[in-house]
Amino acid sequence: MSAPSGLVIDIVDLPHAVGATKDVRLRVPAPPGLGTAVIGTPEGSPVAVDATLTVLEDGVLVRATADLHVHGECVRCLQDLDEDRTVRLEELYHLPHGAAAKEDEEDQDVLLLGETTLDLEPALRDALVGDLPFRPLCRPDCRGLCPRCGERLDDLPPGHHHQDRDPRWSVLASLLAQTPQDDADSQGRA
Template identity: 65%
Template sequence: MTATAALVVDIVDLPHRIGATKDVCVEAGAPAGLGTAVIGVPEGSSLVVDARLTSLEDGVLARGRADVHVHGECVRCLRDLDEERTVTFDELYYLPEAARAAEDGEDVDDVLLVGEDSLDLEPALRDALVPALPFRPLCRPDCAGLCPECGRRVDNLPADHRHDHPDPRWSALAALLPDRDGSDDPADADGEEQA
């Protein structure tokens, strides 16, 4: 996954001394794909990240929070869902040599790495946000969803809303019933005049 330039922070001035810290604040547009197919942070929406970076023996600990706008759709009624969220993260970014030494059967690609002189906060933010999003977002727990016949929101329909669909096996008998315009004669329904 490519780094989002706005979420890459410079760590040149973070001393390599264990326990040394640096505070960073990043205001940027949200990267693409920060969420799931039904709910997430819209690409380009405002995103504020405050973090404290701490030098450790094996890398840099990034501990912080991000204020994000989350947009999605109720999976039952398709109503828009919008909310402001604060996401906290606590991730260790390994120095490349420390990651290789600690690999021990793990894929080194699965760990976060410190760059040459920078650190990308996007993976930490993504790892904290995406699992916290609802798998099936609802506008409310008892949402009634959509009418399967007309597709309108059940909550907006009258209590007696229904669709009458006669059983097709009785369709031959329907010809014997009075016409809906008030005529009682099946022959009149066909436009034929009786003698």
């Protein structure tokens, strides 16, 4: 069993009256896997969460913003991408006894309240992944890498190209390399 993340909120002091609220501020290191394979928040980088918990009849509504750093790489040229982001989330955490009916109704994952805690990590993960680009680019017009030398095309001079010939044409290339004298000699032998 893994250790709980710093995104677990104690709700023991949250009043049970509908409409009651609790404001929460968290400053924690990012848990592992917060993002996708291409782009996400590095594990251990700072995450600042400001949340308001509101008691509803069937659970607790969480409205929050999270300020975090995102790191990835351009899918075309592999250049590092770094930016700070603010992610907004609004999720309903259901009471455990009413969640089974909801899960069957909507056929989706339902966030549950613990007996004395509420874990923001799954909601933050869902909000961040939905906010991240599927194919991150350093620029929309990034030209990528040269297929021959592997250098970034944006860093190379205009008209960059390679003179390499396809080896399948080497016999024909040798015919082109013959001088007119070679042609005369070959005709004289005929």
